[in-house]
Amino acid sequence: MSYEIKIQNFEGPLDLLLHLIKQNEMDIAELQIHEITHQYLEIIDQMKQLNLDVAGEFLLMAATLLHIKSKTLLPIPEDEEGEEEDDPRAELVRRLLEYQKYKYAAESLEEFPLLGRDTFIRRYELPEAAPEEDAGLESVGLYELAAAFQQLLTSLPTETVHEVMSEQLSVTDRINHILSQLSSQPSMGFSELFGGTPTRQEVVVSFLAMLELVKMRLVKLVQAASMGPIWVQAAVDLSGDDISQIQEDHLGYH
Amino acid sequence: MDTIKLKSVIESLLLANGEPLGIKRIAEMLELPNADVRQAVKDLMEDYELRQGGIRIVEIANGFQLRTPVENGAFVKMLNASKPFKFSRAALETLSIIAYRQPITRSDVEYLRGVDSGGVLKTLLEKHLVRILGKKDVPGRPIIYGTSPQFLELFGLKDLSQLPPLKEVGALEEETPLPLPEKQPMTELSPSKG
Numbered sequence: 001m002s003y004e005i006k007i008q009n010f011e012g013p014l015d016l017l018l019h020l021i022k023q024n025e026m027d028i029a030e031l032q033i034h035e036i037t038h039q040y041l042e043i044i045d046q047m048k049q050l051n052l053d054v055a056g057e058f059l060l061m062a063a064t065l066l067h068i069k070s071k072t073l074l075p076i077p078e079d080e081e082g083e084e085e086d087d088p089r090a091e092l093v094r095r096l097l098e099y100q101k102y103k104y105a106a107e108s109l110e111e112f113p114l115l116g117r118d119t120f121i122r123r124y125e126l127p128e129a130a131p132e133e134d135a136g137l138e139s140v141g142l143y144e145l146a147a148a149f150q151q152l153l154t155s156l157p158t159e160t161v162h163e164v165m166s167e168q169l170s171v172t173d174r175i176n177h178i179l180s181q182l183s184s185q186p187s188m189g190f191s192e193l194f195g196g197t198p199t200r201q202e203v204v205v206s207f208l209a210m211l212e213l214v215k216m217r218l219v220k221l222v223q224a225a226s227m228g229p230i231w232v233q234a235a236v237d238l239s240g241d242d243i244s245q246i247q248e249d250h251l252g253y254h
Numbered sequence: 255m256d257t258i259k260l261k262s263v264i265e266s267l268l269l270a271n272g273e274p275l276g277i278k279r280i281a282e283m284l285e286l287p288n289a290d291v292r293q294a295v296k297d298l299m300e301d302y303e304l305r306q307g308g309i310r311i312v313e314i315a316n317g318f319q320l321r322t323p324v325e326n327g328a329f330v331k332m333l334n335a336s337k338p339f340k341f342s343r344a345a346l347e348t349l350s351i352i353a354y355r356q357p358i359t360r361s362d363v364e365y366l367r368g369v370d371s372g373g374v375l376k377t378l379l380e381k382h383l384v385r386i387l388g389k390k391d392v393p394g395r396p397i398i399y400g401t402s403p404q405f406l407e408l409f410g411l412k413d414l415s416q417l418p419p420l421k422e423v424g425a426l427e428e429e430t431p432l433p434l435p436e437k438q439p440m441t442e443l444s445p446s447k448g
Contacts (some may be wrong), residue, residue, distance in 0.1 A: 011343055036435035057369045098366060101420045105354060108418050112409040118327040119312075119410060121319060122272055131361030 013061030014099040016043065021096070028096050031089050033072055037065040068092060145221065148230050149207055150188055156200055170200055174209035182219065182234040190221070190230035255284070261295045261301075274317025274407060315406035316413060348374045349383060349405070353417055356400035357387045363399075375399070383408065 001170045010016040020039050021028055044062055071088035089095075181188060193206050208223040210232065220235045255263070263284065268275055281291045295318055299311045312321045322330050341349075348371050351363050363371050378384040385402040389395040406413065 011347060012367055014368035055369070061368065095366075095368070099368065102347055102351045102354065102366060104421050105350040105418070106343065107410065108352075109346055109350050110341060112411070113324045113327075115321075115408045115410065117331070118324045120322045120330045122269065136413070 012055075013058050014096060015103070016040065016058070017061070017096060017104070018100055026206060028100070031096075032084075033065065033069050033089055037069050040065055045152055064092065074247065144223065144226070144230065152194060152203055152207075153200065156198070156203065166234055169205040171205055171209050171212060174206050175212055178206075178209055178232075179218065182232070187231050187233040190232060193232060255286070257294060257297070259390050260284070260286070260290065260310065264291070264294055264299060268311065268318060272319075274314040274319040274403075276317040279317075311409060313412045314410060315403045319407075321410075342374075344369075344371070345378060346375045349378060349401070352378075352399055353401050353414065353419060357390075357398040358400075359396040359398055362398065364390055371428050413448055 010019065017036065017040065018028075020036055020043075021031065024035060025040075026032055026036075041062055044058055047058070049144070068088045108123060115121065178193065193210060194203055198206070210219070210221075215233055220233050221230055222233055223230045264280060267280060267283075277288055277292050278294065280295075281288045284291065293317070295311070302310050306403055308322060308326055309320055310323050310434075311318050313319075314321075347367060348363060351366050352358055355366070360371065360375055363375065375384065379386070379399075381404075382406045384399050387398045387400045390398045401414070405411075411417065
């Protein structure tokens with residue numbers, strides 16, 4: 001007996017079980033655990049033969065099925081009351097019924113008039129504008145920050161010659177540089193941090209310096225719209241004298 | 255402002271806003287009672303229905319929005335044919351579980367689906383269809399998730415009560431929702447990571 005099964009079509013073990021139940025024209029509530037376990041294990045075997053990585057969830061379900069099967073083979077111990085023995089299939093049956101509900105719900109969800117597929121709205125994107133005041137600025141998430149850094153690195157000219165650099169850039173120097181720039185202007189563009197055509201090393205050091213400043217809560221990063229340009233703003237008043245120069249040893253960079 | 259003018263203004267607001275616009279917001283802007291605005295929006299909706307044109311007013315996420323009717327979808331789609339809209343089954347399943355059972359933790363979603371759902375959940379979060387509602391007050395303080403207003407907008411729903419009732423198929427009796435294993439974490443049920 002062989003089962004022609006496209007393994008990748010199953011969302012998980014519950015989905016596979018529902019498929020088997022349907023194929024065998026069984027009632028979920030009257031789950032024939034012996035037959036289903038047998039067929040389920042056969043499919044798992046096939047998955048292995050196809051060198052597919054059988055997800056742990058499928059193996060766990062196999063164990064659960066075998067456990068239930070073994071329980072049904074054992075004589076049922078009488079309760080003190082002598083009634084209502086627990087059906088070992090009960091929990092699995094409930095999970096299958098519940099899963100089936102959401103499976104159907106997912107199918108009907110797809111029938112809804114989807115925006116962008118069945119129905120459309122008018123969209124007009126404002127051209128990117130420099131932020132005026134604080135109004136409407138959102139704080140920048142980690143994804144956006146990493147993406148901006150990545151973009152900056154890829155826009156660098158590739159260095160074709162390998163040369164051992166003797167010049168040492170210091171994160172501390174960059175921090176103090178950024179702080180002094182921010183003391184004269186309240187905010188600056190993220191890309192301005194790296195001014196001109198910096199080397200890869202300068203970019204990395206500047207980025208580290210900026211992260212340090214965020215960590216010290218001296219600056220904050222904002223953007224006017226998601227995927228919009230990122231702005232660096234002073235989080236405290238930097239024009240006063242109370243911000244002392246950052247000392248090298250506080251940071252642990254060399 | 256007479257009724258004709260009010261309807262005209264609201265129509266302009268809906269066109270210019272793009273996103274669903276609520277009665278309350280319009281009423282505040284125009285400094286008019288909610289009831290007047292609601293009546294004007296209702297009349298406007300009827301006008302659009304009667305005209306049977308290429309634009310409808312639809313109630314979405316507790317607001318109103320100008321949309322193209324579904325029967326014209328195939329034509330409008332030609333404008334941006336490069337972006338076919340498709341959900342994976344895993345995404346739809348996860349989304350429907352969250353929609354019906356919110357607020358819900360990731361481990362509860364995984365218990366119901368029987369598979370790891372971290373990747374799907376991350377995608378749904380990135381697409382802003384699902385949002386973090388907070389943390390559950392149980393040991394470990396797991397994050398609880400729910401659907402976002404963008405979810406309602408995407409599926410054209412006024413609110414969550416418009417979701418179709420869950421179909422009970424093959425159930426022997428009226429069942430209460432499956433109680434999720436709250437006290438014991440998923441250690442017994444979820445597969446080991448290794």
